[in-house]
Amino acid sequence: MSSLTINIAKGAGFCMGVRRAIEIAKKAGKQYGKVAMLGDIVHNEGVVRELEKDGIVVYDDLSQIPPEMPVILRSHGTRADLRQRAHSMGLTIIDATCPLVKEIHAAAKELESEGRKVIIIGDHGHDEVEAIAGEVTDPLIIADEAEADTISKIRQAGVVIQSTQFRENVDAILKKLIWKINDLRIINTICKPTRDRQAQIRELASENDVMLIVGSFTSANTKRLTRIAQSINSRSYQIRGPVDIQPDWFKGAKSVGISAGASAPDKIVREVADKIGALAI
Ligand code: SF4
Numbered sequence: 001m002s003s004l005t006i007n008i009a010k011g012a013g014f015c016m017g018v019r020r021a022i023e024i025a026k027k028a029g030k031q032y033g034k035v036a037m038l039g040d041i042v043h044n045e046g047v048v049r050e051l052e053k054d055g056i057v058v059y060d061d062l063s064q065i066p067p068e069m070p071v072i073l074r075s076h077g078t079r080a081d082l083r084q085r086a087h088s089m090g091l092t093i094i095d096a097t098c099p100l101v102k103e104i105h106a107a108a109k110e111l112e113s114e115g116r117k118v119i120i121i122g123d124h125g126h127d128e129v130e131a132i133a134g135e136v137t138d139p140l141i142i143a144d145e146a147e148a149d150t151i152s153k154i155r156q157a158g159v160v161i162q163s164t165q166f167r168e169n170v171d172a173i174l175k176k177l178i179w180k181i182n183d184l185r186i187i188n189t190i191c192k193p194t195r196d197r198q199a200q201i202r203e204l205a206s207e208n209d210v211m212l213i214v215g216s217f218t219s220a221n222t223k224r225l226t227r228i229a230q231s232i233n234s235r236s237y238q239i240r241g242p243v244d245i246q247p248d249w250f251k252g253a254k255s256v257g258i259s260a261g262a263s264a265p266d267k268i269v270r271e272v273a274d275k276i277g278a279l280a281i
Pocket of ligand 1: 015016017018075076098099100101163164191192193194262
């Protein structure tokens with residue numbers, strides 16, 4: 001039996017937006033038998049396979065979706081041109097966009113209506129960022145400090161931020177931008193679930209001997225959370241689930257903190273805690 005104290009982050013597991021989208025998708029699966037989704041709902045292979053059982057079929061392109069199949073818009077938003085195309089194809093649209101993502105769209109439009117150049121702090125090519133970009137004309141996407149260095153001077157600009165961005169990255173970019181833009185308005189659109197998750201990981205990583213972050217290696221967000229934890233506690237590890245746990249990690253440890261990326265199911269977090277609890281340390 002393990003003598004380790006296990007502390008699970010309160011916000012571990014799916015964020016509100018993903019949880020809500022999965023519920024909507026499952027309900028739609030029951031109602032329609034089969035429903036289409038453009039791309040994966042979360043960057044987690046296990047969740048995607050689970051949803052397949054509920055009748056959710058993932059397509060890479062709108063043109064592949066059969067006309068009789070309703071289409072679900074995912075939690076992190078869908079580009080305006082794709083939404084319009086789905087409408088003009090006559091598809092039934094089920095909107096599972098997170099309300100907090102919609103707030104970012106509204107914020108970007110508000111900044112544009114003030115005559116500002118819209119700047120999005122976020123990852124190039126990320127679906128959420130692409131969808132925000134599609135709401136305004138010719139926005140500037142800045143992923144990191146090095147990119148902020150390369151932009152020319154702007155008279156009037158406004159910033160919105162991808163919901164899952166990290167404080168350190170945003171701080172570093174904004175420090176550069178204030179020297180390049182005369183009139184700068186910033187709307188902090190990092191969502192509350194993300195802020196809480198990051199704060200909790202910092203807390204748990206400093207208070208526990210070992211720190212585990214549960215999540216898929218394809219999730220950029222989970223990798224970043226792991227880096228935050230590692231910067232505070234060198235005994236921090238990213239795992240996909242119980243199978244990745246190595247008993248060696250816990251030698252001499254009295255406590256372990258567990259958190260997870262927004263795309264990790266609560267069930268896996270519990271399974272990880274159970275496996276650690278059963279380790280003979
Ligand atoms: S990370 Fe935040 S904004 Fe994005 S889907 Fe989750 S709750 Fe919504």
